[in-house]
Amino acid sequence: MFVKVNDGKDELNRALKIFSKLVKRSGLIQELKNREHFLKPSKKRAFKRQEAIRSRKREERRAARQQKYDN
Numbered sequence: 001m002f003v004k005v006n007d008g009k010d011e012l013n014r015a016l017k018i019f020s021k022l023v024k025r026s027g028l029i030q031e032l033k034n035r036e037h038f039l040k041p042s043k044k045r046a047f048k049r050q051e052a053i054r055s056r057k058r059e060e061r062r063a064a065r066q067q068k069y070d071n
Contacts, residue, residue, distance in 0.1 A: 001019065001022050001023065001026070003015045003018050004017045029058070
């Protein structure tokens with residue numbers, strides 16, 4: 001990943017912000033945190049299952065909120 005930086009202090013801050021967003025979206029930092037310690041396969045599955053439940057509930061809340069505005 002790279003971001004082109006032009007001259008100027010504001011340009012550097014802007015480029016850092018853009019670079020931070022790119023890194024965050026790519027999931028690189030999260031991957032490094034996940035690899036920091038060994039995680040047993042059974043724990044990985046349990047974590048993935050819990051994350052799926054959380055995201056499903058989040059989507060249900062969003063849909064309910066959206067449906068309230070659609071009526």
